[in-house]
Amino acid sequence: KAGVTQTPRYLIKTRGQQVTLSCSPISGHRSVSWYQQTPGQGLQFLFEYFSETQRNKGNFPGRFSGRQFSNSRSEMNVSTLELGDSALYLCASSWTSGSGTGELFFGEGSRLTVL
C-alpha cells in the first residue's frame, strides 16, 4: 500500500513568487492535513481538509491557502513568498477527521527555500 506522496521534494523560489505543493494521501484516506516545520517553531498546523471541505485552519496569513480534490489529493499554495516561509512542509493523511482522528501518516515533505 503506497504511503503519503508529496511533490516536489525540494524547491527554491525567490521572494514575491508563489508556490504550489501537492499531496496524495494513502488510498482510502479522506482527511489531509498540512503542517509547516521550522527549527525555531517546530511543527505548526496549517489546515485540514476532509471530503473537499476545509475543517480547520491554523494561525497563518491568507497568503497560505489549500484545497482538496474529489480523489482526496490536496494542494497548498503560498503566494507572495517571504524569506520566513522557508520550511519543510509536511502533509499527513488519516481515515477520518475530528473527535479522535486516529493514526496520522506523514509524507516525506516538501523542502521550500525562499531566496
Place this chain on the structure above:
Amino acid sequence: KQEVTQIPAALSVPEGENLVLNCSFTDSAIYNLQWFRQDPGKGLTSLLLIQSSQREQTSGRLNASLDKSSGRSTLYIAASQPGDSATYLCAVESGNTPLVFGKGTRLSVIA
C-alpha cells in the same frame, strides 16, 4: 489551549542502554496521543498511537504509556541501537482541534 512539552530536548546514550523519553500535556481531555520518529530532513514516521482509554501500547522494543490524569506520557526504548538515533515527537489530539506537537527530543545512540 493545549500545550505539549518534551523533556529533555536532547539526549545522548551509549548503545544497549534502556531509555525513557517524556511528554507532558496541559489539557487532560484528549482523544489520543501519538509518538513519531523523524530522521533528519525526512517526514514523520508513526511509532505508537495510544487512545485515551488505553494505558499503554507496545511495538517491538518500544513501549509507550499514558497517564491522562497527570498529563504525561513516556516512550520507553529498550536496548537502544545506533539506528534509533532520530528526533522523537509526541502529539496530542483533543477537542475539535488538530494535533498539537511537542518540540521533540533529539536522541543520539553512540556505538
